[in-house]
Amino acid sequence: MSRHINSILVCAIFSLLAIIPIACQEKEFHVIDINAEERLRTASESISEPSSVPTISKSESNYQGQNFTPDYPGLNEPPTVNPKPEDLKYQARPRAVLDVDKVIADVTKAYAPPTNAEHFNLAKSVQFAIKKSLEYRVAEETYLLLALDLLIQQHIWSPRIFNTVSPQLQGVSLNGTQSTALQLVNDLNVSQKLPYGGQVSANILAQASNELSNAVQTGQASSLDIALSLDIPLLRGAGLIAQEGLIQAKRNLVYGARAFEEFRRRFYVAIFSDFHELVVEQQVISNTRNQINGLRSIVEREDALVSSGRQVAFQADLAKQRALFVIDRLASLEETYKLAVDRFKLRIGYQTDAPVVIDTEMLDLDPPIINNERSIANAFEWRLDLQNTRDLVADARRQVDNARNLVLVGADIFATASLLKNPDFFNGIQLDDSFGNYTIGIAIDLPLDRTIEEVNVRKAQVILEQNDRRYVYAKNTAAVEVRQAIRRIDRALYTLSLQDKNIDIARNRQGSIDAAPDRATPRDRTEAVDALNSAENEKARALREVQIAILEYLRQTGQLRVSDDGEIIAPDGMEVRYRRGSGILAQPVGIPSV
Numbered sequence: 001m002s003r004h005i006n007s008i009l010v011c012a013i014f015s016l017l018a019i020i021p022i023a024c025q026e027k028e029f030h031v032i033d034i035n036a037e038e039r040l041r042t043a044s045e046s047i048s049e050p051s052s053v054p055t056i057s058k059s060e061s062n063y064q065g066q067n068f069t070p071d072y073p074g075l076n077e078p079p080t081v082n083p084k085p086e087d088l089k090y091q092a093r094p095r096a097v098l099d100v101d102k103v104i105a106d107v108t109k110a111y112a113p114p115t116n117a118e119h120f121n122l123a124k125s126v127q128f129a130i131k132k133s134l135e136y137r138v139a140e141e142t143y144l145l146l147a148l149d150l151l152i153q154q155h156i157w158s159p160r161i162f163n164t165v166s167p168q169l170q171g172v173s174l175n176g177t178q179s180t181a182l183q184l185v186n187d188l189n190v191s192q193k194l195p196y197g198g199q200v201s202a203n204i205l206a207q208a209s210n211e212l213s214n215a216v217q218t219g220q221a222s223s224l225d226i227a228l229s230l231d232i233p234l235l236r237g238a239g240l241i242a243q244e245g246l247i248q249a250k251r252n253l254v255y256g257a258r259a260f261e262e263f264r265r266r267f268y269v270a271i272f273s274d275f276h277e278l279v280v281e282q283q284v285i286s287n288t289r290n291q292i293n294g295l296r297s298i299v300e301r302e303d304a305l306v307s308s309g310r311q312v313a314f315q316a317d318l319a320k321q322r323a324l325f326v327i328d329r330l331a332s333l334e335e336t337y338k339l340a341v342d343r344f345k346l347r348i349g350y351q352t353d354a355p356v357v358i359d360t361e362m363l364d365l366d367p368p369i370i371n372n373e374r375s376i377a378n379a380f381e382w383r384l385d386l387q388n389t390r391d392l393v394a395d396a397r398r399q400v401d402n403a404r405n406l407v408l409v410g411a412d413i414f415a416t417a418s419l420l421k422n423p424d425f426f427n428g429i430q431l432d433d434s435f436g437n438y439t440i441g442i443a444i445d446l447p448l449d450r451t452i453e454e455v456n457v458r459k460a461q462v463i464l465e466q467n468d469r470r471y472v473y474a475k476n477t478a479a480v481e482v483r484q485a486i487r488r489i490d491r492a493l494y495t496l497s498l499q500d501k502n503i504d505i506a507r508n509r510q511g512s513i514d515a516a517p518d519r520a521t522p523r524d525r526t527e528a529v530d531a532l533n534s535a536e537n538e539k540a541r542a543l544r545e546v547q548i549a550i551l552e553y554l555r556q557t558g559q560l561r562v563s564d565d566g567e568i569i570a571p572d573g574m575e576v577r578y579r580r581g582s583g584i585l586a587q588p589v590g591i592p593s594v
Contacts, residue, residue: 039253040144047384122272255392280544315522396460402460413440415441482553506528
């Protein structure tokens, strides 16, 4: 009776051990998240960028999954919506008839944004993009996946425990008599990889059975076996090649940290560029409205002269025609601006159907004093993408060494030993310290056919040469990009100075016309208004180009740093300023005039 109870107790314990891991899954996932974020934090700190640490818990919609895939109607054939041509409807609308004078008068009315529109400045745009942008989140998840890969490799190199529980119902028929027994087999295995190749493991095999009918004797009620095994390579597979997966996973996480930080810098410059482009388009629209106001004054003056008989009608029509061309261009500019705002909202992860107001704000950075050779040297030393390309060469060189190792003779020492042989552990465990059952030997695999391994050595050598050339090419490309960034700053400053002069000339031209109005024709007046508008538009574009060119120079030379608050972390000697409001076209500090 005691043996019967003990067998049932063992079955219950083994069943409980099988159920516990299922109940603890959610807690284990939380531990995985914590461990992954800790490795991300360590990797980011190793490249001196502790702020660029993504978090798994930041995801708003995290599908936890189900243990079994649910069945639903569209599982095998996803539904498609594609109406037939006869089911589609189209309704034409009548063409509007425009009153030219009314169009010219109404187009200059001020536009008022909706009261519920959310305001976005430069820093808020970056902050929102970090939290909601799709491309930013994808970059974070790419980095996260590398941390999870490292967790897998580190777990492979930790002691691993496997346990298999097998309840069995056995039936034996002998001489017309049926005998049944309930048997439970538990196979527990613990293994540990060795740092320079090989593995040590321990196996515990326990069996417990309970006879349900005694017509036939089914054997022992219980047994327990414990055995150790050891395998150590001496040549092929020995050394650091055994840790290749772990080594590469650690290096990949560092590469991922660099790549993510490099993405952050490109992303910030892209957000800055898009935001500044919206501000420029605002300024162009405002300038165009001012241009239409000027043209409207010319139209009103010419209409009055025609009415008084002092001017022929075609001169007034010439001014009206020019005004209509500009009005049409204004409508195109406004549509372009609306599309640009929608794309900007899409990029930062904001609702595309929600109204926003882009605050008039621009960076006002002083152009740097640049030494071409020093800038290129900084790029070679500081650019994170170049460091990744450089270290890939070291990876390829290590793969050549690994490939050569696999050509060697296979010589592995192996050993097995039985530590415990207990036929009935319910009556007390008995250790077998005589080690009567053991095996020690060496397995030698002669290199009779190593053609595939030798070909792999050649492949690894070719890949090494490719990576070497890619690194040289990447350095040359970086030098070209730095020189281009330097020229871009100079070109933008030159354009800005020219447009300052153009604005002065256009204003002087208008002043001369206003001083002697009877000497100027309507064409002279409209051309003067157009010239001022063009010069102001080009200046707005040049202001943006100067600031983006400076940011791009800092990025190309590895000097750009941006905080998670959307603010530029200025290098020593650099002052970060912003131009806001109506004075945005004023001469920025530090930019010389011709």
